[in-house]
Amino acid sequence: MKKIDKERVLLAIAAPLLAIAVSFLVTALVLLVTGKQPFDAFSIMFDYGFKSDSQVYILDKGTTYYIAGLAVAVGFRMNLFNIGVDGQYRMGAFFAAAVGGAVSLPNFLQIPLIIVVAMLVGGMWAGIAGLLKTKRGVSEVIATIMLNAIATNVIAYFLQPGRLGHLDKAQTQVSTTPLPSSGYLFNFDMGELNGEIYGFIVIAVLLGIAYWFVLGRTRFGFDLRAVGLSESAAEASGVSVKRMVLTSMLISGALAGLVGMPTLLNDAHKFGTEFPAGVGFVGISVALLGRNNPIGVALAALLWAFLERTSTQLDFEDFDKEIVGVMQGVIVLSVVIAYEVVRRYGLRRQQQKVGEELAAQAKNKQEVAA
């Protein structure tokens, strides 16, 4: 048994590595075709990526991407495509920022309040899609895409002076009222030049552990994965599929609500027009690349942050930073194909093995009989 497990692990690692190799190859080809030196570009990226200020940035960005990846992964584990993480995260962050700016409580109440609001709003926004799916049979894919667009408009409506918006002193930028300093989460200071690592990274690590524990070690996680593997089998064994769909949608949305927290609590302290958008789609990419595994997603999130950080340097050295977009796209596409190829290969191996063992047994029996 041990041996098969080792092989499985090897196969599981092979796919993403294969995909990353393919994507470097394709990117190199694209660069060559467009008349640039690929190896120069890669070496610039690596040099820059391993500077200490880059590493701080990568950890900070990676924290955000990691939570987004987990939010998507919860859905993926039960075949639920929460494409709406983006909208849920913006709604959660926006209303949390608004509430956080409006009240001023002591630190140990203020921060939990903001976090809880973000999770509630994110969960509710996802819950709409969950309800539509369970009660009315609307595909969650379409519903969450529509909700993303509606979220954009809802935020645009409230983010205006006189509603929940707040003009800054220069009268140029609108954002929510900045959080009082009791709403600031601690940072790890990494020295003058290197910047600070967000304190929220601790919570992100805890979330990863909780994700692993709940999905891998509890009855609920077992039910959730069972629904993902076969709805009918899960239903037959007494799991209410509808209830699981709604619950995991709510969990996914609540996690999505947390995605904006590192930026809000550790960095910007307000929600304005410059608040990052599109993080939900990064979450989809890293969840796919990390195979919904808490450690895999973490590595994928760091890789994404690495690519993003190092791309800025390319612009200074006669390359175009947009090449990273090509790279990320190729990684995602090749990783999903690689997983499928590896899965088929694994299946075939397994069948062959079983066949060999059965043949050996049959032979033994014959020999015993003879």
Added chain:
Amino acid sequence: MTATMTKTPPPAAPKAPGGKRRLTLPMIMLIIAGALALVSVVRIITGQDQLTAEGQISAALGLAVPIGLAGLAGLWSERAGVVNIGLEGMMILGTFFGAWAGWQSSPWIGVLTGILGGMAGGLVHAFATVTFGVDHIVSGVAINILALGTTQYLAKLWFNSGEAAAKGGNPKQSPPVDSLPSITVPGLSDWLHDIEGHGWFFVSDIAGILGGLVTDLSVLTLLAAVLFVGSFFILWKTSFGLRLRSCGENPVAAESLGVNVYLYKYIAVIVSGGLAGLAGAFLAMVPTHIYLEGQTGGRGYIGLAAMIFGNWRVGGLATGAGLFGYSDALQLRNGGPTVHALLLLLVVLLAALGAWKLWKKAFVQGAIAVGVAALVLVWYVLTDEVPDEFVGSTPYVVTLLVLSLSAQRLRMPKADGMRYRKGQGK
């Protein structure tokens, strides 16, 4: 907000299981006439002539075409059993390559290149989903990411240097493309415009709508109309179409009858990519004349929603696309007061629905409908117009509402989105 859904009649003939009656042509005409009369009444009460103005309809048509083409693209692929959420990415490829070839040569070559660009996206999707059996939605999302990254990179490379930059290109947009010809039916258009000007009940509304359909019509709009009719004919009236649809309903059975399922799926997904590419090329050529980053703005997804709304049928899809185009146009043309007028329409419809449900002894549903109608009426009376952001959300809210009301009566192709491997039927 939601009242726009009645601008056009409900999707034609959802064939619910249990042999529900199909809508016949006279019935459909009656429903359309009834809806028009209702809209006309609302127009006269509220004085919002924009509701059926020629400009409004013309704008709606222009916005409906890319959505409709995207929906048609989705239809081709899903009828063959491949869910295509990569439509958005294929549209992006269409806008980019259309404008790229278009500004250097003629817009016609641009349209062709845009289609080819979309087809390339379709080929990748087919490769991933059919040959390798990757989950369709995962592959589609990957294609959207890849298409966006690739076009951003190439746009910076190709539109930001040399001649292109001199002609107004930059990393986020292309140099302008020449116009494609557009058609206005001489005489008829002016005559209809006159009638519309009188503001007569019903007649002027029809004149406004027809006027919008014959004024300043892009040739690509005509091409789209031909493609709609052609797709219906090919998919439902030829043996090729029957085989293609059989791959979406039951690929194993199709295989056992000698249909090369992989080939049909490949054809369907590549055609789908080409149509999405055309939708993108339309966006780049007709309303704006340039490629603009983020131009598609989620229309690929809306097209998919229009297709689901249309119950995976051509007619229903066209209705859905018209509906989305109309609500999109409201947003462009200072829609606040117009949408406000439509609130009244919504009140009437909800009240009617509530009364019907009460009469049918569905008391809870009826009470909810009447209650919501009352709330909307209060909203209507207390305000003068609907905020812009709400107008912007209209198409999405309508989509959700319509899907939540009708999702259970829809029937998608049976093997849609399922993994199929050659030889399963043996």
